[in-house]
Amino acid sequence: MSGRIIAHVDMDAFYASVEVREDPSLAGKPVVVGGTGGRGVVASASYEARAYGIRSAMPAGQARRLCPRAVFLPPRFDLYKQASSRLHAVFFEVTPLVEGIALDEAFLDVSAATSLFGRPEAIAARLRRRVSEELGLSCSVGVAPNKLVAKLASEAAKPRASLTGPLPGQGVVVVAEADLLGFLWPLPVGALWGVGPASRERLHRLGVATVGELAALPEATLVGALGKAAGRMLHELAWGRDSRPVVPERAPKSIGHEETYETDLRDKADLERRLAMMADQVAARVRSAGMVARTVTVKLRYGDFTTLTRSRTFPAPLDSGPALVAATRPLLRSLSVTEGVRLLGVSASGLLPKEHAPGQQLQLDLGSVVSRRASDPGAGDPGASDPGAGDPGASDPGASDPECPAPSQGLAAQHWEEALGAVDAVRARFGEGSVRPAAALPGRGERQM
DNA sequence: TCTGGGGTCCTAGGACCC
DNA sequence: TCTGGGGTCCTAGGACCC
Numbered sequence: 261m262s263g264r265i266i267a268h269v270d271m272d273a274f275y276a277s278v279e280v281r282e283d284p285s286l287a288g289k290p291v292v293v294g295g296t297g298g299r300g301v302v303a304s305a306s307y308e309a310r311a312y313g314i315r316s317a318m319p320a321g322q323a324r325r326l327c328p329r330a331v332f333l334p335p336r337f338d339l340y341k342q343a344s345s346r347l348h349a350v351f352f353e354v355t356p357l358v359e360g361i362a363l364d365e366a367f368l369d370v371s372a373a374t375s376l377f378g379r380p381e382a383i384a385a386r387l388r389r390r391v392s393e394e395l396g397l398s399c400s401v402g403v404a405p406n407k408l409v410a411k412l413a414s415e416a417a418k419p420r421a422s423l424t425g426p427l428p429g430q431g432v433v434v435v436a437e438a439d440l441l442g443f444l445w446p447l448p449v450g451a452l453w454g455v456g457p458a459s460r461e462r463l464h465r466l467g468v469a470t471v472g473e474l475a476a477l478p479e480a481t482l483v484g485a486l487g488k489a490a491g492r493m494l495h496e497l498a499w500g501r502d503s504r505p506v507v508p509e510r511a512p513k514s515i516g517h518e519e520t521y522e523t524d525l526r527d528k529a530d531l532e533r534r535l536a537m538m539a540d541q542v543a544a545r546v547r548s549a550g551m552v553a554r555t556v557t558v559k560l561r562y563g564d565f566t567t568l569t570r571s572r573t574f575p576a577p578l579d580s581g582p583a584l585v586a587a588t589r590p591l592l593r594s595l596s597v598t599e600g601v602r603l604l605g606v607s608a609s610g611l612l613p614k615e616h617a618p619g620q621q622l623q624l625d626l627g628s629v630v631s632r633r634a635s636d637p638g639a640g641d642p643g644a645s646d647p648g649a650g651d652p653g654a655s656d657p658g659a660s661d662p663e664c665p666a667p668s669q670g671l672a673a674q675h676w677e678e679a680l681g682a683v684d685a686v687r688a689r690f691g692e693g694s695v696r697p698a699a700a701l702p703g704r705g706e707r708q709m
Numbered sequence: 710t711c712t713g714g715g716g717t718c719c720t721a722g723g724a725c726c727c
Numbered sequence: 728t729c730t731g732g733g734g735t736c737c738t739a740g741g742a743c744c745c
Contacts, residue, residue, distance in 0.1 A: 294713075301713050303745095316745080321710030335713095362715090362745045454718095456743050489719060490742090513717065520713060555737085565712070569739060605714085 265380055266506060267368040268402045268410035269351070269387060272419060274364035275304035277397050278343050279333050288425075290330035295320030298522045299602075303335050307419055307426035340364075343395055350390045354383060359506045367407055369506035384432040404435040406502035408453055409444065415451075440500040445472030452497050459486055459494075474498040511611070515545050516557070518605025524563045525601045532592060536699035538606045539588045540581040544684060546608050552577035552617040554610030556584060558591040561603035570594055573610060577617045580680055584608065585699050 271277065275293040280286045286306075292314060294303030300320045312327035323330065344363040351358045354377065357369035370383050377383045384401040391399050402413025417433040419426045435443045449471055450460045462485050468474050474482075475498035483491030496502065517538045525531055535558065546553050556578075557571035570591040578584060588606055683695050 297713085298710070299713075301711090303713075317713080319711045319713095322712095324710075365745070454743065458742060487720070514715095516715075518714060557738095567740085571738060573737060603713090607716090 263371060264369065264405050265371045265374065265383075266404060266407055266410040267370050267380075267384060267387065268404075268407070268414040269347075269366055269368065269391070269399050270402075270411075270414045270418070271347070271364035271391075271397060271399045273304055273306050273310075274343075274397070275335060275340055276306040276309070278340055279336075280306065281396050282339070286331060290314070290327050292323055292327075292330050292332050293335050294332075295323055296332050296334045299520050307421045310421035311423045311426075343397070346395055347391065350387065350394050353390065354387060357506050357508055359508055359510075367410065367506045370403075380434050381432060384434065388431055398431075400429060401432045402435070403432070405437050405440065406500070407504050407506070408497050408502040409435050409440060409500060411453070412444070412447065412451060441472075441475075444498070444500050445470060445475065447471045449474050452494060454490060454493060454497075459490065462486060471498050511613070512549060512551070513611060514607050514609035515542055515549065515551070515553070515611065516559075516605060516607025517542050517545075518559060518603055518607075520561075520603045521601070524599075525604075526597060526599075528597050531597055531601060531604060532589065533700045533702065535588050535592055535604055535606060536585045536697045538604070539584040540697040540700065542606050542608050543579060543581040543584040544687065546579050546584075546611070547614075547680065547684060549611075550614050551611040552579040552614050553584075553608035554578075554612070555608070556587040556591070557607045557609065558588050558595070559603070559605040559607070560592070560595050560597075560601055563600045563602050565602070567603075568595060577610070577612055579614065580676070581683065581697050585697050589699075 276291045279291055279293060288308060289306070290309035290312060291306040292302055292309050293305070294300055295318075297320070302314060302316055302318045302320065302323050304316060305314045305323075309323075309327060309330050312330070314323045314326050314330065320332070324332070340363050344360075347364075348358060348360065348366070351366060351368055355368050355370050355373050359367045361367065368387075370377075370380070373383055374380070377386055380403040384403050387401055388399060391397060398419075400414045400417040400419075402410045402415070402417055404410040404413050413433040413435050417430045419429040421427075447470065449455050449463050449468055452471060452474075455463070463469075463474065466477065466481065466485060468477060474494065477495075479492060479495040482495050485491065486494065519534070519538065525534075539556075554575075554577045555571055555573040557569050559567065559569045561567045572587060572591060574587070578587065584606070592604075686695050
């Protein structure tokens with residue numbers, strides 16, 4: 261446990277600061293990124309905007325009421341991604357052990373960097389200087405023996421908003437092993453990783469408001485109130501114990517896309533087309549990650565915010581657009597849309613690296629598998645690992661759907677791979693919208709472009 | 710002018726297997 | 728033929744993070 265030195269680097273008001281850097285006339289003004297759509301929320305707010313009480317995740321309307329003269333900008337994620345990769349290049353100057361948490365935030369295990377760069381304070385100061393030189397942006401750095409406290413330390417190092425302008429923070433806060441509990445125990449429980457509004461409320465009912473009070477509670481009480489995993493975890497964290505390692509590369513567990521609409525949608529055919537577009541995009545991202553997916557989930561949210569999911573796991577993985585589109589269709593059809601749909605989404609999970617995936621041929625057969633399983637949940641796996649076995653003669657509503665025919669049984673797997681590669685290549689060159697799934701088109705005879 | 714979009718992890722119940 | 732129990736997989740929902 262002892263000996264680790266973990267740094268947490270967190271950019272200050274990242275998206276807003278990038279926008280100010282791109283347009284210096286915004287400097288000193290309240291700037292809000294996000295919340296430009298009818299149903300948006302704030303993604304990032306400059307310290308000038310925070311002085312009015314504007315915060316991330318706040319509904320746009322509320323932010324506008326708090327500060328009508330704030331500048332509201334639509335997010336430009338490509339710009340933030342560029343800045344993020346330059347940020348990571350700076351991190352790699354110090355250590356290869358970098359775990360990105362978000363575009364603007366990362367843990368660095370700098371335990372082995374002291375011989376080259378000196379004491380933790382010096383490493384943190386160096387990081388801040390290099391970030392400023394390379395990106396023209398400021399960040400805050402926390403250093404501690406573990407991730408939990410490093411993150412809380414970077415928070416303590418942040419600037420503060422005030423109506424007379426941002427008050428600079430310390431920039432760097434280092435918490436030594438001996439000071440751990442003294443730093444931790446006065447903090448509110450909500451500061452701990454994993455304590456959100458629901459857990460905070462439960463803890464308050466137990467009379468717990470600070471981390472110190474949490475530490476005084478028996479672990480069994482916490483487990484009773486919050487469940488086994490969360491209870492044990494929080495008990496450890498309250499005592500400053502956190503052995504989670506810095507993990508540089510994590511394989512994704514799911515890849516998805518969802519959209520909230522300006523007004524609730526009720527037209528089933530329209531929703532199916534939108535879902536097909538999303539499923540096709542998700543399939544492309546699964547392929548570009550070099551993965552295949554076994555589980556497909558459709559998510560739907562009604563106007564009253566009730567949220568439902570429907571998922572299906574297939575015996576063999578899939579990664580083609582038509583396969584994902586075909587998989588989502590019966591899932592959406594199992595849900596009512598007459599109430600009005602606020603949000604629709606698709607996600608692919610059960611991801612496996614493509615090279616270890618067994619029986620990748622399901623995509624050739626998926627139409628029949630999907631509809632058969634949907635109509636008869638008790639049906640076994642109809643030879644899914646064998647592309648030719650899927651009962652090509654059966655008149656199957658899914659496979660014969662005019663809007664989304666199953667890929668031809670006769671198309672050799674190799675040709676299918678080539679077709680997918682071609683789709684991805686055209687998209688890479690001409691943009692995402694250049695190739696669209698047939699199921700996303702309004703009608704068969706109708707010209708789209 | 711209520712509540713985004715990208716995710717991770719956990720829980721609980723049922724099916725199923727031994 | 729009054730009923731175990733562990734393990735795994737799947738599904739749905741929910742808390743939480745940035």
